[in-house]
Amino acid sequence: MSQAFAGRRVLVVEDESLVAMLLETILEDMGCVPVGPAATVDEGLQMANDGEPIDAALLDVNVAGRQVFPIAEALRARGVPFVFSTGYGEGGLPDEWRGLPTLQKPFTEAAVRDALMKAMGMADV
Template sequence: MSQAFAGRRVLIVEDESLVAMLLETILEDMGCVAVGPAATVDEGMKMAADAEPIDAALLDVNVAGKQVFPIAEALKTRGVPFVFSTGYGESGLPDDWRGHPTLQKPFTEAAVRDALIKAMGLADV
């Protein structure tokens, strides 16, 4: 467990329950507090707009057939860093969103950790 992640609240937006559970476990192993998971864009929007603090987010690009970009926009407005996850990697993102940290599915615990470090601007921990 890294002290840099201790207690950090990370929103999970993921419609595949097994992937969501894996992310929760990875985040908890890193010392984070998992927020959610949200399984729909509407649910994710509510969590992203909530007054609860969020330190970062992991966003599945395609959630129950809808694109996650409205949530990404809401988080960007709040200044919350986020990581996209997709089976297509960064090439599957629209041009406007390229350059954001992106996890390609299937991912490893190390890949999640590295993507969050990049998104959150943490020194390598």
């Protein structure tokens, strides 16, 4: 467990329950507190806007057939860093969202940790 992540609250937006459970386990192993998971864009938007403290977020780009970008906008407005996860890699993102930390599915625990560290502006621990 990394002390750098101890107690960090990470919102998970993922519609595939097995992937969501995997992410929760990875986050817990890193010392994070998973928030969610949200399985729809509306649910994720509600969690992003309800005022709960969120330190970062993992956002599946395609959630139940809808694009996750409204949640990304809400988090950006709050100054919350986030990581996109997609089967298409960064190339599958619209131009305005490229260059942000992106996880290619399937991902490893190390990839999740590295992407969150990059998003949160943390040096390698």
